[in-house]
Amino acid sequence: MDRICLYFYLMLILLVILGSSTRAFQGPSPLSHTDTAIINDWYRGAFLSMKGNLKRSDDFVNKAWKMAIDIGYDQGIADGYYYTGCIYEQKGALDIAGRYFEKAISLYLQGQFMDNLPDSYRRLGEIYIHDGRYYTGLQNFLNGLRVADEQGNRIDQVRLSIQLANYHNTISRDYKEAIAILRDAERWTNAVGYTHALGPIYLQYSISYGKQQDYTGALHYTDLARRAFVEASDNKNLLETLLTEGDVYGRMHDEGRLANILEEAEHLIDSIGDDRLTSRFQLLYATELYFLGDYNTALDTCEALYAQLKSAAQQSDRLRVRLLHAKILFATGDLRRADSLIGDYAHVKDSLYAAQYVGQGMEMSENYKLEKFERQIKEQELLLSNTRYQRYGLITGIVVLLTILGILYFHFREKDKLAHRVALQNAEISVQNEILKQANKQNELLLREIHHRVKNNLQIINSLLSLQSRKTTNREVITMMQESSSRINSIALIHNKLYQQQSINRLNIQDYIEQLGAHLLSIYNVGNKRVQFHVEANDVSLDIDTAISVGLILTELTTNSLKYAFVGREAGEIHVDVSYKGDRDYELVFKDNGVGIPETKRKQTNETLGFRLIHSLTRQLAGMVHYTFDEFSMYNIRFKGQA
Structure with a gap:
């Protein structure tokens, strides 16, 4: 009784512990699908109204973000940082936008929310590039491209590829890499029908080819970009395309074409209101003045541009202005100032590139130090967490090791037994194979002897027919004896060939037909006419049954040609072609350049024994006979052989 009570209390305690652990490991209550759908709709509405009504967009984001925090919707909280960053980016507050994007990326990675992660990397990378932090910007582009590739998100892959190409066109100057990236982006764009991205892709293509002095390629892609931006009513990118085309004409x-481009761009420049594009337009205008020889106005324009191009992001354009300024001074004969400007140009250019690479080096160094510090912290945490498990791990390891050793011992023991049994079986198989080889050789010798004896017996029959034909003077009987002898000889020749050649079950038909033709010519070529016998069957071999039927058919056809085709002629030709048509199908073509068979006699001819034999043998071979007469009298026979 006491033992039963003890069991009862133990079971009760276990049930309590199990219930507590179940409640402890239960997750939070599931979110309402309706609430999350409302939050996501507000965020979508904010994104759609972002370019037209920032106030409305800000209100949508604040409502959605607050509701996500209230109900504990982690993805909605992360999305709040992303969309707020987008709003600040639209306002031009890039530093603030960058901090929001950094927080959004952190939360997206923590919760494995991948939908907006590639775009967050792209936007943050653009902000870093604008601030001159080129290496960090590049890292963000590459991280975004990796996530988009893992998701199979082609649209984000295209957008990030365009930014990477722009990086190589403007920062790294690796124009071939830019073109390779753009080719992938163009392929993805066409695959998903994302035609909106074709204009920016063509624009980057034109920049890459222009920088490599491939002006034909550059102009081709500026033309494609123009069409795409006109169709999309994207005036800002259309203006940038026009300026890029103007750069090409300037180089x-x-x-003349540069002037046309400036005239087109002038209609757009005021409506766009972009300082960077305005500066590029002024630089092209100064270049046009230089070409026209209006050096004073060109110098004034350059001086005005120096005052406009002050930010770090505009240093590249400032260098181009300095170079043009020096060219104008050289043209006006002010060599001292021109030489000074050229020296300053080289110094500033070197300093600019040095600053870029030093900045990248510092970023890499800081990132390396930060990663090293984080690794050290993780290693220390791991070391502390593993200390209390080392003893248990050691004991467990010893037990596992002993278990593995025991398993390996029994495994190798069984393997040795199996190897011994396999060796015995292999020895038995080798003996059986040797016995089979000897038996096969014996059977082959016997089969060759059979072919030899069949050939000898058929020759004896031939001799008997020849002796029998000598005892009669009836010409019709002699002809019948001769034809039968020819047929028997065609069969005997097959057995003789099989006896002589290496293969005993298939016959090389070329040699056989040549010997058969020579034999029939020696019998039926009365008058020693110059009859040539041509054979084309080099690659064809037939089984013995098919070869006998084909030999009899050829005997009848050749005999008929020699007897009737060349009457009244001193020469002639006989052609025999045998070819393999696949799937056991063969074709026999027999033709001569004789007189042919007249239409009136063809029906009578088909009633003779020889032609009945031809048709009967063809049917046995599942074939059919077709006769035509043109330049040659030709029989075309399609038949089947055995595999």
Whole structure:
């Protein structure tokens, strides 16, 4: 009784512990699908109204973000940082936007929310590039491209590829890499029908080819970009395309087309209101003045541009202005100032590139130090957490090791037994194989002897027919004896060939037909006419049954040609072609350049024994006979052989 009570209390305690652990490991209550759908709709509404009404967009984001925090919707909280960053980016507050994007990326990675992660990397990378932190910007582009590739998100892959190509066109100057990236982006764009991205892709193509002085390729892609931006009513990118095309004409010294581009761009420049594009337009205008020889106005324009291009992001354009300024001074004969400007240009250019690479080096160094510090912290945490498990791990390891050793011992023991049994079986198989080889050789010798004896017996029959034909003077009987002898000889020749050649079950039909033709020519070529016998069957071999039927058919056809085709002629030709048509199908073509068979006699001819034999043998071979007469009298026979 006491033992039963003890068991009862133990079971009760176990049930309590199990219930407590179940409650402890239960997750939070599931979120309402309706609430999350409302939050996501507000965020979508904020994104759609972002370019037209920032106030409305801000209100949507604040409502959605607050509700996500209230109900504990982790993805909605992370999305709040992302969409707030987008709003600040639209306002031009890039530093603040960058901090929101960094927080959004952290939460997306923590919760494995991948939908907006690639775009967050892209936007943050653009902010870093604008601030001159080129290496960090590149890292963000590559991270975003990796996530988009893992998701199979082609649209984000295209957007990030365009930013990477722009990085190589403007920062790294690796124009071939930019073109390779753009080719992938163009392929993805066409695959998903994301035609909105074709314009930016063509624009980056034109920049890459222009920088490599491939002006034909650059102009081709500026033309494609123009069409895409006109169709999309994207005036800002259309203006940038026009300026890029103007740069190409400037390098080509094509002042006429440059003037046309400036005239087109002038209609857009005021409506866009972009300082960077305005500066590029002024630089092209100064270049046009230089080509036209209006050096004073060109110098004034350059001086005005120096005042406009002050930020770090505009240093590249400032260098181009300095170079153009020096060219104008050289043209006006002010060599001292021009030489000074050229020296300053080289110094500033070197300093600019040095600053870029030093900045990248510092970023890499800081990132390395931060990663090293984080690794050290993790290693210390891991070391502390593992200390209390080392003893148990050691004991467990010893037990596992002993278990593995025991398993390996029994495994190798069984393997040795199996190897011994396999060796015995292999020895028995080797003996059986040797016995089979000897028996096969014996059978082959016997089969060759059979072919030899069949050939000898058929020759004896031939001799008997020849002796019998000598005892009669009836010409019709002699002809019948001769034809029968030819047929028997065609069969005997097959057995003789099989006896002589290496293969005993298939016959090389080329040699056989040549010997058969020579034999029939020696019998039926009365008058020693110049009859040539041509055979084309080099690659064809037939089984013995098919070869006998084919030999009899050829005997009848050849005999008929030699007897009737060349009457009244001193020469002639006989052609025999045998070819393999696949799937056991063969074709026999027999033709001569004789007189042919007249239409009136063809029906009578088909009633003779020889032609009945031809048709009967063809049917046995599942074939059919077709006769035509043109330049040659030709029989075409399609038949089947055995595999």
